Amino acid sequence: MTPAARLSAAIDLIATIDGQRIPAAKALKEWGTAHRYAGSGDRSAIAGLVWDVLRRRASSAFLMDDDSARARVLGMLRIERGLTTEAIAALCDGGRFAPEPLTDAEHAALSGRTLDAAPPHVAGDYPEWLDGALAEVFGDERVAEAAAMASRAPLDLRVNTLKGKPDKVLASLAHLGARATPWSPLGLRIELGADARNPGVQAEPDFIKGAIEVQDEGSQLAALLSAAKPGEQVIDLCAGAGGKTLALAAMMQGKGRLIATDSDKRQLAPIHERLSRAGVHNCDIRAPKGPADTLSDIHASADLVLVDAPCTGTGTWRRNPDAKWRMRPGALEIRLKDQAEVLARAAALVKPGGRIAYVTCSVLPAENGAQIKAFTAAHPDFAVTPPAEVAATLWDKAEAFLAATRTSSEGLLMTPRKTGTDGFFVSVLRKAAA
Numbered sequence: 001m002t003p004a005a006r007l008s009a010a011i012d013l014i015a016t017i018d019g020q021r022i023p024a025a026k027a028l029k030e031w032g033t034a035h036r037y038a039g040s041g042d043r044s045a046i047a048g049l050v051w052d053v054l055r056r057r058a059s060s061a062f063l064m065d066d067d068s069a070r071a072r073v074l075g076m077l078r079i080e081r082g083l084t085t086e087a088i089a090a091l092c093d094g095g096r097f098a099p100e101p102l103t104d105a106e107h108a109a110l111s112g113r114t115l116d117a118a119p120p121h122v123a124g125d126y127p128e129w130l131d132g133a134l135a136e137v138f139g140d141e142r143v144a145e146a147a148a149m150a151s152r153a154p155l156d157l158r159v160n161t162l163k164g165k166p167d168k169v170l171a172s173l174a175h176l177g178a179r180a181t182p183w184s185p186l187g188l189r190i191e192l193g194a195d196a197r198n199p200g201v202q203a204e205p206d207f208i209k210g211a212i213e214v215q216d217e218g219s220q221l222a223a224l225l226s227a228a229k230p231g232e233q234v235i236d237l238c239a240g241a242g243g244k245t246l247a248l249a250a251m252m253q254g255k256g257r258l259i260a261t262d263s264d265k266r267q268l269a270p271i272h273e274r275l276s277r278a279g280v281h282n283c284d285i286r287a288p289k290g291p292a293d294t295l296s297d298i299h300a301s302a303d304l305v306l307v308d309a310p311c312t313g314t315g316t317w318r319r320n321p322d323a324k325w326r327m328r329p330g331a332l333e334i335r336l337k338d339q340a341e342v343l344a345r346a347a348a349l350v351k352p353g354g355r356i357a358y359v360t361c362s363v364l365p366a367e368n369g370a371q372i373k374a375f376t377a378a379h380p381d382f383a384v385t386p387p388a389e390v391a392a393t394l395w396d397k398a399e400a401f402l403a404a405t406r407t408s409s410e411g412l413l414m415t416p417r418k419t420g421t422d423g424f425f426v427s428v429l430r431k432a433a434a
């Protein structure tokens with residue numbers, strides 16, 4: 001397919017997603033089935049266009065003064081891909097399979113309109129109902145922060161030190177353009193192109209032997225900031241597929257006791273294979289069986305409980321641009337309730353002098369600082385560890401990292417704009433010694 005034909009396909013797909021109100025992933029899958037002649041390069045390129053339109057859904061419509069599928073694709077080419085009006089016009093030449101030529105109005109919008117007069121939620125591409133919450137955390141910087149949250153994310157890997165050494169793995173992944181991430185001593189980053197093509201890390205020998213895992217640098221840092229140590233008893237209370245469990249296991253160097261559980265056994269399903277590939281032998285997986293408490297044998301004995309809380313995932317919008325627009329206030333309310341419950345459960349598991357590491361991949365204050373304030377008010381035996389102390393686990397990078405985060409008396413917040421990671425909030429709460 002020519003670049004112009006790919007553009008036509010993207011316009012059709014956006015119209016389908018709008019018209020049928022279906023998730024983009026489903027629309028792309030169905031398109032692939034109906035167009036078997038399209039090669040993998042075409043599919044990736046078209047998927048990249050569709051995801052980029054969803055990233056810039058509001059701003060592209062504003063730029064074009066038109067929210068049709070075609071207008072938003074054209075607006076995205078200007079805003080997200082930086083194409084000139086001439087380059088866009090060359091793609092839309094009206095030839096076979098190409099989009100129709102630009103109208104005078106489209107030409108004028110692409111050449112003359114800007115986002116200067118757009119309201120913050122439009123310029124920053126986020127749902128309007130979240131404007132108050134984003135203003136509370138970012139103030140006047142919310143457009144810039146949200147725009148970074150709308151940008152394409154790189155592929156981050158974590159070197160599993162139980163199976164490999166960062167410098168050796170870096171050298172063996174040089175052919176993929178891997179380089180060290182800025183903050184995590186275990187992080188490697190591969191920048192992805194506009195075509196949404198996966199570089200196939202799962203087929204790399206390093207992945208097969210368990211020396212690397214796919215994990216955003218922010219998620220790696222959240223685990224590192226919990227400061228899990230060899231010999232400790234550590235509980236991962238919301239372990240899910242085990243991304244952070246694996247990181248904790250490597251920090252513990254196979255020594256001590258790691259327990260992974262989750263309220264949903266289906267979320268835990270992949271963890272068995274991942275732990276085995278990563279060479280982890282000290283992890284006890286507790287999948288729920290009916291209503292019984294999976295941790296009924298544990299009473300105030302854990303050194304560390306990681307609460308990787310269920311959240312709205314606003315910090316991962318750059319990886320899920322579709323989900324961003326489908327988020328509703330009701331979903332936030334449910335998450336807030338879940339978070340308070342998990343935190344209260346964690347409090348009973350921690351030993352005197354032990355700690356809870358509370359983590360969300362959200363930037364919303366209600367899920368972060370407000371949740372911690374409510375927890376410490378209800379549990380006066382817990383105190384927030386100052387962010388500067390928490391960041392000290394990053395040694396020589398601690399000061400610069402701290403400066404790049406938003407710190408408060410409740411914890412620290414990483415964002416795509418400031419730390420180049422997904423948005424992650426981390427708060428470490430220490431329980432008073434007996």
Ligand SMILES: C[S@@+](CC[C@H](N)C(=O)[O-])C[C@H]1O[C@@H](n2cnc3c(N)ncnc32)[C@H](O)[C@@H]1O
Pocket residue numbers: 219237238239240241242243244245261262263264267308309310311338341342
């Ligand atoms: C952010 S995800 C976990 C991601 C995972 N830790 C990782 O790093 O790959 C949150 C998890 O919390 C679980 N969850 C929700 N409510 C819970 C509860 N009340 N107790 C324990 N887990 C819960 C969800 O099933 C989900 O797997």
